[in-house]
Amino acid sequence: MKKVSIKDVAREAGVSVTAVSHILNDNKQRFSQGTIKKVLDAKEKLGYIPNKNAQQLRGSKTKMIGVLLPSLTNPFFSTIIQSMDEHKPDNVEIIFLTTINKGLEENIKHLVEHGVDGLVIGRLIDEPENLNAYLTKHKIPYVVLDQSEDNGFTDIIRTNEHEGGKSAAKHLIDYGHTNLAIIQPYELMANMKNRIDGFEQYCGVHNIPNPKKINTELSKLGGKNAVNQLISQEVTGIFAINDEIAIGAIRALIDNNFAVPDDISIIGYDDIDFAQYMNPALTTIAQPIDEIGKVALHQILKKVEGLSSKTEKIELPTQLIVRETTQSLK
Amino acid sequence: MKKVSIKDVAREAGVSVTAVSHILNDNKQRFSQGTIKKVLDAKEKLGYIPNKNAQQLRGSKTKMIGVLLPSLTNPFFSTIIQSMDEHKPDNVEIIFLTTINKGLEENIKHLVEHGVDGLVIGRLIDEPENLNAYLTKHKIPYVVLDQSEDNGFTDIIRTNEHEGGKSAAKHLIDYGHTNLAIIQPYELMANMKNRIDGFEQYCGVHNIPNPKKINTELSKLGGKNAVNQLISQEVTGIFAINDEIAIGAIRALIDNNFAVPDDISIIGYDDIDFAQYMNPALTTIAQPIDEIGKVALHQILKKVEGLSSKTEKIELPTQLIVRETTQSLK
Structure with a gap:
């Protein structure tokens, strides 16, 4: 079906x-009034829609923000998008563009070609210099979430990952656990590295043996599959790199006749919406997911509207939420 | 040496x-399977490698598909989007546009102004005649999922909701439950009405008293809040309109010292990715979520590419998945 063109x-x-x-x-x-009427009548009759991309060049107010995230099926990311939608100001219209599987660069080129006004990037950026040069050339402002490294090119919205990892370690160790394991993905995003550093550093300072590391897919199934490598190891405390992995691991522990938390304590990370509904309810390090979406939106809109040219680093707090999957050994 | 061509x-x-x-x-x-095999065999025999640039030159220009869904935080919908992304053909690039909160008409106008080539609408359409007139005028093809009524204007991709509801009733009644309740949202989408009709009709035919109906928000929290109205009622079998409501209800039942399934059996609907990871694992009526995304994508691309002008109704099957939240009363 061919679209009606200006021709x-x-x-x-x-x-x-x-x-x-x-x-x-x-x-x-x-x-003349006659010419104007002829054009407007023709537009109406044919159902012609002016091309927004061209209009945006001339200063139309509609803003289009592209959001790049690794996955939508992890509620952590779908909640960020939902939050951005809920917090958008009324005088700025936003469309969320979410592409999932392709390479980051292809995605971004695609969004830029579609007239996006700004980008929020929540994925690992392989070549930050190239990306920054490309976006600067095309005058597209962007902000990054802490799934990527901070390269100083633009605003970054992060949580205190090191402190989050430390809180997880402190909680397990306070509960008397010394035989610890970390379930982590094959490919660590930048923020996850900090999370694990914080955990391990706290263990080191308190003379707790290095935690075992189990590598797996970053998904519920990955968590489930990781348990086979754990159950022969006398681990009593597990730090799962996120709630999805924790949920998969708990299911596998139950299937293998381990009681959580009676036999094994486990703590997740994120506090996704499902965490409090699990049985047992998941102990986790909460990220302010709603706030991350809200702040990311605020920062990119400031840049898109030309209200800020300085580079800001915003750090949001994490919080230990003790529920039912961790228990004192003593 | 001359390269092997598509000719x-x-x-x-x-x-x-x-x-x-x-x-x-x-x-x-x-x-036909025969034709497909002949082509794949010929490709293999000649060692043909499709030329990406040539594909682009032939006019397979970028297609932009807008997808309208009620919520991204329900994994049912985020999985549909993920599936569309995973199944998109290589020669057609797609960007998913997902807008969440605004009115449907505003969303659609917005997408059309941004040059969308086709729409997949998975929300209740209030004024289908107006919408159809608007999209027809602007030559934007669309397909609807069964969250909306079938108005005969365009393709609809639905599951057999009546049969799904019936299967849920049959399962509970086969297990000896006669004191039944349905937890449903304040506002029923078209497909949910059919789901409930199927459930009630099966009860009627088998002389089971009318199920009690509890109205609540369509969310995990809604399911949790609904339980207060249920626990005084001697209900032994619950049909939750979707898995999210079931998950919230189970959490509230446990919090109120009811054992699932020992005291109360509960069956959900959808088979979202979390269902099998719950404890107890959720019995549910599975919708082919992945297939819904794949088929919706296929149908809209056919229309966008002008390969089909006829209106198709595609019905996909549902399936009872018995896990751990239902149990025989006998």
């Missing part, structure tokens, strides 16, 4: 494409 | 170049 409107109205363009962009001064 | 593959397979192009671009649905 079709011009033909229908019997005027030039330039005339149609001027009239539809409210630049009517040099045209 | 060589067509000649070898004895089919048209267009057929080879469609089949190699995973747009196989309208070809």
Whole structure:
């Protein structure tokens, strides 16, 4: 199905494409009322929609923000998007573009070609210098979430991951656990590295043996599959790199006749919406997911509207939420 | 040495170049297994490698598909989007636009103004005649999922909701439950009405008293809040309109010292990715979520590419998945 173009409107109205363009962009001064009416009638009759990308160049107020995230099926990321939608100001319209599987660069090029006004990038950026050069060239502001490294090019919204990892270690160790394991993904995002550093550093300072590390897929199934490598190891305390992995691991522990938390304590990370509904309810390090979405939106809009040219680093707090999957050994 | 071309593959397979192009671009649905095999065999035999640039030159320009869904935080919907992304053909690039909170009409107007090529609508459409007139006028093809009524204007992808509801009733009644309740949202989407009709009709035919109906928010919290109205009622079997409500209800039942399934059996609907990880694991009516995304994508691309002008109704099957939240009373 071919879309109606500005040429079709011009033909229908019997005027030039330039005339149609001027009239539809409210630049009517040099045209007669008759010409203006012919163009508007032709537009109405054919159902012509002006091309927003072109309009944006001329300063239309609608803003289009592209959001790049690794996955939508992890509620952590879908909640960030939901939060951005709920907190958007009324005077700025936003469309969320979410692409999932392709390479980051291809995604971004795609979004830029579609006239995006700004980007929120919540994925690992492989070549930050190249990306920054490309976006700077195309005058597209962007902010990054802490799934990527801080390269100093633009705003970063992060949580205190090191402190979060430390809190997880402190909680397990306070509960008397010394035989610890970390379930982590094959590929660590930048923020996860800090999370694990914080955990391990706290163990080191308190003379707790290095935690065993189990590598797996970053998913519920990954958590489930990781348990086979754990159950022969006399581990009593597990730090799962996120709630999804924790949920998968708990299911596998139950299937293998381990009681959580009676036999094994486990703590997750994120506090996704499902965490409090699990049975037992999941102890976790809460990230302020809603706040991350809200702040990311606020920062990118400031840049898109030209209200800020400085580079800000915003750090949000994490919080230990003790529920039912951890228990004192003593 | 001359490179093998698509013409060589067509000649070898004895089919048209267009057929080879469609089949190699995973747009196989309208070809017989025999034709598909001939083409794949010819490709293999000649060592043909599709030329990406050539594909782009032939006019397979970027397509932008808008997807309208009620919520992203329900994994049912985020999985549909993920599935569409995973199944998109290589020669057609797609960006998913997902807007959440605003009115449907505003969302759609917004997407159309941003140059969307086609729409997948998974929300209740209040004024289907108006919407159809608007989209027809602007030459934007669309398909609807069964969250909306079938108005005959365009393709609808639905599951057999009546049968799904019936299967849920049959399962509970086969297990000896006669004191039943349905937890449902304040506002029923079209497909949920059919689901409930199927459930109630099966109860009626088998002389089971009308199920009690508890109205609540369509969310995990809604399911949790609904339980207060249930626990004084001697209900032994609950049909939750979806898995999220079931998960919230189970959490509240446990908090109120009811054992699931020993005291109360509960069955959900959807089979979201979390269902099998719950403890107890959730018995549910599975919708083919992945298939819904795949088929919706296929249908809208057919329309966007002008390959189909007829209106199709596609019905996918549901399936009872018995896990641990239901138990025989006998």
